[in-house]
Amino acid sequence: MKAVTMADVAKKANVSKSTVSQYINNRYQYMSSETKERIELAIKELNYRPNYIARSLTRKKTSTIGVVVANILHTFSTQVIRAIEDACHTANVHVIVCNADDNPKKERNYIEMLRAKQVDGLIIFPTGGNIDLYKKMDKEAYPLVFVDRIVEETNVSTILLDNMKASEILVDHLVANGYKRIAFITSSLERRITPRVERLEGYKKSLSKHSLPLNDCYYAGVKKEEIGNELEKMFSHSNPPDSLICGNDLALLEALKFLKEKELQVPADVALVSIDEVPYSEIFDPALTIASQPAFEIGKHAAELLLEKVTNKEKKANKIIRYSPTLIVRKST
Amino acid sequence: MKAVTMADVAKKANVSKSTVSQYINNRYQYMSSETKERIELAIKELNYRPNYIARSLTRKKTSTIGVVVANILHTFSTQVIRAIEDACHTANVHVIVCNADDNPKKERNYIEMLRAKQVDGLIIFPTGGNIDLYKKMDKEAYPLVFVDRIVEETNVSTILLDNMKASEILVDHLVANGYKRIAFITSSLERRITPRVERLEGYKKSLSKHSLPLNDCYYAGVKKEEIGNELEKMFSHSNPPDSLICGNDLALLEALKFLKEKELQVPADVALVSIDEVPYSEIFDPALTIASQPAFEIGKHAAELLLEKVTNKEKKANKIIRYSPTLIVRKST
DNA sequence: CTGTTAGCGCCTTCAA
DNA sequence: TTGAAGGCGCTAACAG
Numbered sequence: 001m002k003a004v005t006m007a008d009v010a011k012k013a014n015v016s017k018s019t020v021s022q023y024i025n026n027r028y029q030y031m032s033s034e035t036k037e038r039i040e041l042a043i044k045e046l047n048y049r050p051n052y053i054a055r056s057l058t059r060k061k062t063s064t065i066g067v068v069v070a071n072i073l074h075t076f077s078t079q080v081i082r083a084i085e086d087a088c089h090t091a092n093v094h095v096i097v098c099n100a101d102d103n104p105k106k107e108r109n110y111i112e113m114l115r116a117k118q119v120d121g122l123i124i125f126p127t128g129g130n131i132d133l134y135k136k137m138d139k140e141a142y143p144l145v146f147v148d149r150i151v152e153e154t155n156v157s158t159i160l161l162d163n164m165k166a167s168e169i170l171v172d173h174l175v176a177n178g179y180k181r182i183a184f185i186t187s188s189l190e191r192r193i194t195p196r197v198e199r200l201e202g203y204k205k206s207l208s209k210h211s212l213p214l215n216d217c218y219y220a221g222v223k224k225e226e227i228g229n230e231l232e233k234m235f236s237h238s239n240p241p242d243s244l245i246c247g248n249d250l251a252l253l254e255a256l257k258f259l260k261e262k263e264l265q266v267p268a269d270v271a272l273v274s275i276d277e278v279p280y281s282e283i284f285d286p287a288l289t290i291a292s293q294p295a296f297e298i299g300k301h302a303a304e305l306l307l308e309k310v311t312n313k314e315k316k317a318n319k320i321i322r323y324s325p326t327l328i329v330r331k332s333t
Numbered sequence: 334m335k336a337v338t339m340a341d342v343a344k345k346a347n348v349s350k351s352t353v354s355q356y357i358n359n360r361y362q363y364m365s366s367e368t369k370e371r372i373e374l375a376i377k378e379l380n381y382r383p384n385y386i387a388r389s390l391t392r393k394k395t396s397t398i399g400v401v402v403a404n405i406l407h408t409f410s411t412q413v414i415r416a417i418e419d420a421c422h423t424a425n426v427h428v429i430v431c432n433a434d435d436n437p438k439k440e441r442n443y444i445e446m447l448r449a450k451q452v453d454g455l456i457i458f459p460t461g462g463n464i465d466l467y468k469k470m471d472k473e474a475y476p477l478v479f480v481d482r483i484v485e486e487t488n489v490s491t492i493l494l495d496n497m498k499a500s501e502i503l504v505d506h507l508v509a510n511g512y513k514r515i516a517f518i519t520s521s522l523e524r525r526i527t528p529r530v531e532r533l534e535g536y537k538k539s540l541s542k543h544s545l546p547l548n549d550c551y552y553a554g555v556k557k558e559e560i561g562n563e564l565e566k567m568f569s570h571s572n573p574p575d576s577l578i579c580g581n582d583l584a585l586l587e588a589l590k591f592l593k594e595k596e597l598q599v600p601a602d603v604a605l606v607s608i609d610e611v612p613y614s615e616i617f618d619p620a621l622t623i624a625s626q627p628a629f630e631i632g633k634h635a636a637e638l639l640l641e642k643v644t645n646k647e648k649k650a651n652k653i654i655r656y657s658p659t660l661i662v663r664k665s666t
Numbered sequence: 667c668t669g670t671t672a673g674c675g676c677c678t679t680c681a682a
Numbered sequence: 683t684t685g686a687a688g689g690c691g692c693t694a695a696c697a698g
Contacts, residue, residue, distance in 0.1 A: 387675035
């Protein structure tokens, strides 16, 4: 392939490179319409396409941001990313998405790769495993926004759910419907991942708010693979739970598998609710009652915040922004 | 932020830029270990990170490929993309994924944007709406691979499912289980999208193979929003279908909604099967019988093919590669 | 209104 | 074994 450059266009149109450049960048306030037309024609005939790489090099700005998501398998993540892409699209900014797969090492690689690619800023759903890196970027005042998870040791702007409240509205709802032995299952708490920890805490607080006893056999945070076993234990007690809160969509999936295997009927045998909306919540039988996150708003806000930071490099006060969950009552309670 | 460049490293290490460059690119065959150490130290102290943008400009190669997917909502697409990313990751190539949202205009924008970013090649799940563009790239011998859909007018390497066979194994399975009034529903056939057209055709052929009559009321390809209505019509006949094949996961979702609404029992009232695996196929009640695509292999193959094209620019014979579906029998038939 | 000049950060001969 | 020079394609002053 030939690789048409601006010089070719300039030659063909009989003008200098800079004139073509101005044309490309819509700075034709002072350009004769005749010149304009000649350039336009030349571009078309040559099938010229500006080289963004070269442009980025001079402008020191790529008009691209990176998103590093801890685990893209969460429905929530995909929705947030979608919203980020939309917001960036309207701002004429490109987005590169990378999935860290819950692996801090992968996360680190992606962050370094994206920075080497000179992305103008980063939205991160942190795995929590690269504190030093987060800190370093923060110190450099590199444009950065966290989503979904707080990294205590840093001071980066973070947007996330009011997780305690999510548990609370679910417990409230279950209690209002007469359930008293409420269980809670979530994925591993090992790395102290914010939403998991906070949701569990919210569960505990809400129980006590309703003067319900906290039964240590009724809650657990374990690796996905062990959720089935854990539930087995929970439900084989003499006095098993009458309802179950799933801490996130992955836990929900495991819980559904378990309930099916044991032929436990929802809600007759156990009421079932979950935090995080899933694509099959309506078609599932029974339709699932959910505490849903405003994923779209969260993504949009994250994008806007980052874009603002990219534009105004002065370091603003960072803050933690919480969004409220919504209770969607369906048939599983 | 300072923006450390190679010059800074060179100065600090007391060598010239080109020496640093050689170090960075692992060409230290003839470099004194003392020089090496000095450079290494300088890099660390300065926290130097090579600028890929600048590198790409000189090398005329970004080590990045683009993926433009017609609609990322299909589970199949996400799986293929995952496989592409894996394959590229091991080849040290970056991947930028864009979702055309079934919109040819968006697709065109993304393709042009990615090319402006100088990606080394493109894997496209074509919407089918930009024939001229596809052709142009093909003519330029720009590295290109299509996935999932054939564009008749071009001659681009394409990897996709043996769609006729997918329908066939499903019909065979239904017939073997005594079903005779087999219906078929899929999303809009308007743009003659390969998998939809071929799967419908496979359905028709298979019926005739089994000497079953083709009832015109028993199949349809309509927009997602109208699938419910269409099914309503199908099932309100005096002699309604006893089984239903969904042409893809989106059609399946609509079908499930419909069946639930009408309180039709699966498989007692209707047997249900679908092409394309979905995340909830096992936990659904009853678990869904599916003709599944080897998404991982398809993605891997696509990536390898493209990478090969990127490396060996000589135009190779393009071809159409078909993968066979797998029947996963569960409880819905 | 248009052209000249000087880089952006890096890589690649070619000499030394 | 290392360095100097030139250039990748584009933009940004500054002249003219």
